[in-house]
Amino acid sequence: MNASCLNIANLSAVLPNGARVLRSVSLSVQPGEVRALVGESGAGKTMIGKAVLGVLPPSVRIVEGDMLLEGEDLGRLQPKARRTLIGARTALIPQDPLTALNPSRRIGPQMTDRLVRILGWSGQGADARIRQLLDEVQIRDPDRVLKCYPHELSGGMRQRVLIAAAFAAEPRLIVADEPTTALDVTVQKQILRLIAQLQREHGTAILFVTHDLGVVAKISQKVSVLYAGKVVEEAETAALFAAPQHPYTRALMAATPRYTDPFASLKPVDDAVLAGLAAEIAAADQAWRRPHG
Amino acid sequence: MAEPLFSVRGLKVALPDMTRKPLIGRAPMVEILKGLDFDLPRGSVTGIVGESGSGKSTLGRALVRLLEPSAGSITFDGRDITHLPEAELRPLRRNLQMIFQDPMSSLNPRRTIASIIAAPLRQNGFGDNLKGRVAEALQRVGLPQSFASRYRHELSGGQRQRVGIARALALSPKFVLADEIVSGLDVSTQAQILTLLEKLAAEMGLTVAFISHDLSVIRRLCRQVIVMREGAIVEASATDALFEKPQQAYTRDLISAIPLPEIDEGWLLPAAKVPA
Numbered sequence: 001m002n003a004s005c006l007n008i009a010n011l012s013a014v015l016p017n018g019a020r021v022l023r024s025v026s027l028s029v030q031p032g033e034v035r036a037l038v039g040e041s042g043a044g045k046t047m048i049g050k051a052v053l054g055v056l057p058p059s060v061r062i063v064e065g066d067m068l069l070e071g072e073d074l075g076r077l078q079p080k081a082r083r084t085l086i087g088a089r090t091a092l093i094p095q096d097p098l099t100a101l102n103p104s105r106r107i108g109p110q111m112t113d114r115l116v117r118i119l120g121w122s123g124q125g126a127d128a129r130i131r132q133l134l135d136e137v138q139i140r141d142p143d144r145v146l147k148c149y150p151h152e153l154s155g156g157m158r159q160r161v162l163i164a165a166a167f168a169a170e171p172r173l174i175v176a177d178e179p180t181t182a183l184d185v186t187v188q189k190q191i192l193r194l195i196a197q198l199q200r201e202h203g204t205a206i207l208f209v210t211h212d213l214g215v216v217a218k219i220s221q222k223v224s225v226l227y228a229g230k231v232v233e234e235a236e237t238a239a240l241f242a243a244p245q246h247p248y249t250r251a252l253m254a255a256t257p258r259y260t261d262p263f264a265s266l267k268p269v270d271d272a273v274l275a276g277l278a279a280e281i282a283a284a285d286q287a288w289r290r291p292h293g
Numbered sequence: 294m295a296e297p298l299f300s301v302r303g304l305k306v307a308l309p310d311m312t313r314k315p316l317i318g319r320a321p322m323v324e325i326l327k328g329l330d331f332d333l334p335r336g337s338v339t340g341i342v343g344e345s346g347s348g349k350s351t352l353g354r355a356l357v358r359l360l361e362p363s364a365g366s367i368t369f370d371g372r373d374i375t376h377l378p379e380a381e382l383r384p385l386r387r388n389l390q391m392i393f394q395d396p397m398s399s400l401n402p403r404r405t406i407a408s409i410i411a412a413p414l415r416q417n418g419f420g421d422n423l424k425g426r427v428a429e430a431l432q433r434v435g436l437p438q439s440f441a442s443r444y445r446h447e448l449s450g451g452q453r454q455r456v457g458i459a460r461a462l463a464l465s466p467k468f469v470l471a472d473e474i475v476s477g478l479d480v481s482t483q484a485q486i487l488t489l490l491e492k493l494a495a496e497m498g499l500t501v502a503f504i505s506h507d508l509s510v511i512r513r514l515c516r517q518v519i520v521m522r523e524g525a526i527v528e529a530s531a532t533d534a535l536f537e538k539p540q541q542a543y544t545r546d547l548i549s550a551i552p553l554p555e556i557d558e559g560w561l562l563p564a565a566k567v568p569a
Contacts, residue, residue, distance in 0.1 A: 040479035155345075184344035184506065185550040192552070207295050211479065214552030241556050255484040256554045257509035259536060266513050267480035268488055290488045
């Protein structure tokens with residue numbers, strides 16, 4: 001699978017108390033492809049993104065599995081080499097642009113920092129690059145924006161800035177962690193459109209974490225549905241919406257509100273579905289524990 | 294039943310603009326609501342929708358008189374409550390209840406669920422048979438009786454929101470303000486809470502103002518919708534009419550911006566107009 005941009009195989013992670021938070025997760029992202037990770041809170045979707053970026057919380061320990069970034073085995077690299085590789089080839093679009101930006105620094109230096117300090121660009125080169133990206137995210141007055149402090153920009157503008165920063169160093173893979181969840185719907189649509197456009201033009205692969213099946217349908221080509229750290233269904237996005245296979249996927253779809261069909265949507269998830277999931281997870285854990293003691 | 298529960302005319306609310314407050318002295322006032330007119334018919338659920346900063350929460354807080362209007366009038370159940378002082382509002386409060394967005398921060402961490410639900414009962418002179426009343430409130434929202442002795446941190450998000458609903462409905466109020474009550478919940482839990490509220494509102498004949506940013510949810514739950522933007526009403530009409538024939542461009546934009554969970558290749562294609 002050397003052709004994959006990202007290949008995760010059998011990834012399991014545990015908490016100090018032994019509870020598995022990722023349960024033999026396997027997925028791949030091809031170059032230039034958007035893969036959505038969808039699930040409810042606690043499904044482990046953000047955890048997978050953090051594992052890829054090497055920023056798992058200290059309490060979470062990876063106990064099994066491989067992560068290959070463009071064919072390079074992240075598990076076999078020395079920590080420093082791993083950080084360098086991840087820093088050069090990946091980027092993050094975070095959920096909350098306000099906490100991701102330093103409130104006491106102007107936008108300009110925050111955006112060029114990474115290019116200059118970590119990737120060794122010249123100050124001028126970084127500045128020119130950032131202005132080019134600001135233009136791509138349709139910020140028409142870069143001079144003003146670069147001089148602003150984060151609080152002086154609207155939520156949509158801040159997210160544009162972070163999208164520009166994410167694409168600036170031409171990463172091969174971007175982890176987008178709920179990038180539109182905090183935004184109003186009209187702004188969300190603009191931001192999704194921008195991400196899709198830049199992703200197409202730059203040929204970047206995206207691991208797109210979201211809880212919203214509507215966003216999944218619009219932005220992704222492939223999708224992994226997660227529950228309790230386990231991939232319960234994996235499919236091409238069009239196929240998933242045409243014919244969801246797993247009962248949980250079907251239940252999620254029925255629970256998602258649709259203004260076009262108010263009474264067929266918003267169906268509470270059936271207890272039988274949840275009981276089935278619990279049994280599936282318990283069986284998987286038992287099978288996993290046997291060889292692992 | 295012809296008379297609406299709420300009748301709002303020319304409602305204006307001004308709040309101090311703390312971003313422009315001088316170091317010493319008062320902050321200048323900024324008008325948040327710019328003259329609203331509408332009625333809330335008895336026994337109906339009205340959706341109030343708008344983007345952040347549209348004034349929908351301010352409107353809600355004015356309705357239950359947590360804020361005093363700067364102009365206009367609010368008539369509740371035939372009585373002008375626009376400028377009623379707190380002492381005169383108190384007997385009305387049992388009929389003006391709220392369900393909050395975040396049950397984690399709106400439930401006291403140091404009180405048992407029973408005590409949280411009992412608080413409004415006690416306050417309003419229903420101190421007799423508290424146990425029975427709390428048991429009834431728990432049953433109404435589908436929580437087991439054993440939850441009475443638990444604390445908020447022992448509950449899931451959906452269960453906490455059920456407690457919030459139980460507390461608001463304990464007094465069988467005439468009016469309930471529900472401000473973004475499902476926006477912090479997962480879709481599966483959201484569906485449970487909304488169907489519960491839908492059922493209780495119908496059974497108890499509640500008048501509900503349902504504030505939300507999510508038009509899909511509003512379409513399901515509400516008989517009529519008020520669309521707000523920048524402190525003014527853009528459009529107000531019956532729900533079906535609003536979705537089938539939106540009159541204002543802004544309403545159409547709001548509806549078309551909702552990503553439906555279905556494949557639509559054209560949805561992300563750049564529109565003709567340049568975003569502001």
